[in-house]
Amino acid sequence: MAAADPNVSLFVRPLGAVEKNPTALKLILGAKLRELRLAAGLDPVDVDSRLGFSRSKTSRIELGRHGCKSADALALLRLYGVDGEECIAEFLHLVDQSRRTDWWHSFSDVLSDFLTPLVALEGAAERIRTYEPFYVPGLLQTPAYTRAVVQAGPGQLLAHDVMRRVDLRQERQRQLDQPDAPRLWAVIDESVLLRAVGGPDVMRAQLEHLVKMMERPRVTLQIAPLDVTAAVGVGTGVTCLRFALSDLKDAVYIEHLTDSTFTQKPQVVEEYRNMLDRLGACALTPAESLAVLRERLLAC
Known part of the structure; x- marks a missing residue:
């Protein structure tokens, strides 16, 4: 599988108001993880099995319905060939942001x-x-x-x-x-x-x-x-x-x-x-x- 370019952000910047919205961030992070998984030639069942996830956990994360923990996000990025430290740090920062409580x-x-x-x-x-x-x-x-x-x-x-x-x-x-x-x-x-x-x-x-x-x-x-x-x-x-x-x-x-x-x-x-x-x-x-x-x- 091809590794992601470590010098390029995984996201289109700036994120603007999205970065302050945990619900929107979950959806964006999930979509990005799905994109990376497809590029790596894996299906959700493969990922669940390789990482020891519960059934359908990968799919729930990709749909933004399951809050992604930093450890899970790091494991997914590594599995998908993302090894740029700046990319990983940026992604994990947004994961932390997405786990905040929405105002509503x-x-x-x-x-x-x-x-x-x-x-x-x-x-x-x-x-x-x-x-x-x-x-x-x-x-x-x-x-x-x-x-x-x-x-x-x-x-x-x-x-x-x-x-x-x-x-x-x-x-x-x-x-x-x-x-x-x-x-x-x-x-x-x-x-x-x-x-x-x-x-x-x-x-x-x-x-x-x-x-x-x-x-x-x-x-x-x-x-x-x-x-x-x-x-x-x-x-x-x-x-x-x-x-x-x-x-x-x-x-x-x-x-x-x-x-x-x-x-x-x-x-x-x-x-x-x-x-x-x-x-x-x-x-x-x-x-x-x-x-x-x-x-x-x-x-x-």
């Missing part, structure tokens, strides 16, 4: 399983594209608006649980304040502006917040008139995550009534990306959308 773990009491993949990776994205047919997108909601949305949801929640969900959404929004924050491109259905979620005062404050957020250079907001959304055929909320690094595949999050779908399958991601392209092309421009928001504010 502190919200595990209120974070649903189906939302976790989106929350875990959105901060590492280069671009977040989202369409919402019923509510203002979560990353653009005010605390009062979020509280009203949560309280209107299924089931009776204690006040503490409602506030925890509001805090979680606010924490997600803080990622947009980072120097390497994702670019947010959001399209909302025109009907969202007509729903006085939480009452007139809450809705007015929410509209004012949208106007303010549109001043940010990394935020783009468009409003899709009713005839546009009917023509494009979007029936549910969709969020696409685009990553700058080729080692991390783009993803799509699709909302359903009681759960969601999160996938990185290229054909599915491409289908929804094309749909968002069509929607954005037909929606009002950001300038036209800003004018509509201001008109709506005057009507409140």
